[in-house]
Amino acid sequence: MKAASFAYAKPGSLAEALALLKRPGAKVLAGGQSLIPSLNMRLSAPELLVDITGLSELKTLSLNGNSLKIGALVTHSQIEKSPEVRKHVSLLAQAVPHIAHAAIRNRGTLGGSLALADPLAEYPACAVALDAVFTIKNSKEERKVKATSFFKGLFETDLKEGELLTAVEFPTGGKSVFLELTRRHGDYAIIGLAVHESRFVFFGAGPTPVVIKAGSLAEAQAALAKVEPPADLYNTSKTKKHLAGVLLERAWTTLSKPH
C-alpha cells in the first residue's frame, strides 16, 4: 500500500501555513500518525500536505494562572515526560501511556489527535472532562471553542476549512481518574473513561465523547443505563456497556479515597 501522489510544503511561519491551508485540497500534516496510514491505505487523497511541524510557536507548554496551555504540536512523549502536566493536569498524564506505542508517541501530537476526533482516542474524552478551551486560527482571526462544542460527530469537529487548531488550555488541579480497557497494550480502546471532578466522560461509547454529570454513583449508573455504545468487531454493545459500568465503579472507588 503506497500513498497516491501529492504536493508537500513546509511553511516556516504560522501566517504562511494558514495561507497555504486556503488552497483547495490542502490538508494539515502534524505528527502524521493517523494521516500517513490513511494516505498509505488510500483512504485519504489530499492534493497538498502542509507540514506544520516546523512551527515552533505551536510546540510550547506554558502555565498561566489556573490553566496549562499546550501547543498543538506538543507530542504525546513530551506530555508523558512533562513534570508540569503530571503536577497540574493529572488526567492527561494518566491517559498518555495508553496511547499506542513508544515510537508513535514520539511523533503523534495533541492537536493532531484532537483535530482527528477519533471516537476511540483518549484526548478528546480528556479535553471534554476537563472542559478544555481550544484556540483555533485562520488567516484572518482567532477564536476559542470549548471542548464540549468542538466534537460534532464521528471524525467531525468544529474546525472549518482553512482553520488550524493551535493550542489547548486545560484547567489545573482537581481530582482526575483515567481508565481504559484494551485487549493488548496500545490497542484502540474497547471502552474508556476520563473523569474530572463530577464529570464522567466515556470514549468508545458513541461517535463523540459521552458525558455524564453525576453527584453519586447511583446517579451515574442510572445515566449510563441510557447509553448505547456501538458494537465493534469483537465486542457487542451489551459487553461494552457492562465494561463501562465496571470502569465507572472503579473510578468512583478511586475518587472516593482520601488523598
Added chain:
Amino acid sequence: MDHAVETTLTVNGTPVTQRIEPRQHLVDFLREELGLTGSHVGCEHGVCGACTVRVNGEIVRGCLMLAVQANGCKVETVEGLSDSKELAVLQKAFHEKNALQCGFCTPGMLMAAQDLVRSKQKYTREEIRAHISGNYCRCTGYQSIVDAIEEVVNGQG
C-alpha cells in the same frame, strides 16, 4: 506529477541529498533509494513495528514518516547501530536466548529494545513488554525476546 522536494539528511553518519517524492515514506526511501534493507516493511500502517528507525535520537515508525520530513534530520538504522557496535550486546543476547526465528521483526525489535538499554535504568518484564508492545513477532511468543532484553537492561551494572 512531479512534486519532488530536495531533501538533505544524515543516514548512519553519511550526509545524503536527494530529490524525493513526498509520497515516499522514510522506510521505502532507506530501502529502495539507499539499499538499506535492514529496516523491514510489514504492515505500512504503523501497527507492526518492523520498520522502526531512529530519527534525531528517538525511535519512530519508518512507514509513518514521509522521507521529505526527514530533511535536516539524523536518521539511524539497524545497519548503522550494528556497524557502530551499539547493538552488539543486545544482538548477542538475542542470539543466545533464541529471541528470533524468522528474523523479520528483529531489526525493529532491536531498535525498540535499545531505547531501554540506552536509558541505563532497570525495568520489570511488564515494563519491557509495554515498551515493545508496538513490535509484533509472529514466531517466538515474545518470552525469549523479553528474556534477552531483560538480561541486557538488568544485567548492566
